[in-house]
Amino acid sequence: MIVREELKLVTGNSNRSLAEKIAGYLGKRLTDCTVTKFSDGEVFIQINDNIRGADLFIIQPTNPPAENLMELLMLIEASRRASAMRITAVIPYYGYARADRKDRPRVAITAKLVANLITSVGADRVITMDLHASQIQGFFDLPHDHLYSSVIFNGYIRSMNLENLVVVSPDVGSIKMARATATALRADLAIVDKRRPWANECEVMNLIGNVEGRNILIRDDMVDTGGSICSAAHFVKARGALDIYAACTHGVLSGTAIEKISNSPIKRMIITDSMDQSGRSLPETFEVLTCSELIGETINRIFDEESVSSLFKDTP
Secondary structure: OOOOOOEEEEEOOOOHHHHHHHHHHHOOOEOOEEEEEOOOOOEEEEEOOOOOOOEEEEEOOOOOOOHHHHHHHHHHHHHHHOOOOEEEEEEOOOOOOOOOOOOOOOOOOHHHHHHHHHHHHOOOEEEEEOOOOHHHHHHOOOOEEEEOOHHHHHHHHHHOOOOOEEEEEOOHHHHHHHHHHHHHHOOEEEEEEEEOOOOOOOEEEEEEOOOOOOEEEEEEEEEOOOHHHHHHHHHHHHOOOOOEEEEEEEEOOOOOHHHHHHOOOEEEEEEEOOOOOOOOOOOOOEEEEOOHHHHHHHHHHHHOOOOOHHHOOOOO
């Protein structure tokens, strides 16, 4: 007689609140796990529950600090040695994704390095959401489910009933996402042509499309320092745009990003909880949508061996 494995969830310290929401959606509890540090800063992990033969999903974004990535690797290693039947790394935010090519001499392609680490340590499958570049999926020699936050954002934006809407891509790299959003929302598309002289700095140069007298939605995969999105907001505002909204999947919000966005023409900044935002004091202009139902449903379908692609009707 073949006994079906049990679905189990485990998480580190990177985004426990999201993991708890996913567990609640699935009607499960999180597997008891000790994730702590020695006095010298080294990470210590022990899975306290029996996971032998389990279909295990490890929920752990890999945003800085680097301990988050180390926790993921150690959780995979511990799970493999504890005889889990299948180990799926659920990475709502895939850190180091911006280093996805050799665009200058003597640099590391860190997105590939991280993929190699996750593969070699023993993961059997990977789930990510809105990668900075879709081709990163090819860095994994594993089954890879790439989720799209458009399922979350598009319904919310429709409920805002924005008239005369133009979806704006803040740079060339976000054109596909912005175009898909514009198509789904039956809106026009505009593109901000940007030059970036140095990392985390940008200089807006030109605008492709018409924004005068129109409501604006700036669509991107992530907001880090806020430089790109705020520059785009100021740029379209100076060209006659009306209300400006922004929707970015991953709210990295490093440095003075929150203050910068608050002082920009952006009326509402919409992000997801792919990264833990509970420790931040976000102003009222920020709206955090949960991705727990999307990820939870994906986990459920993988466990039941059902289609994941059928989840997406508004895919970029």
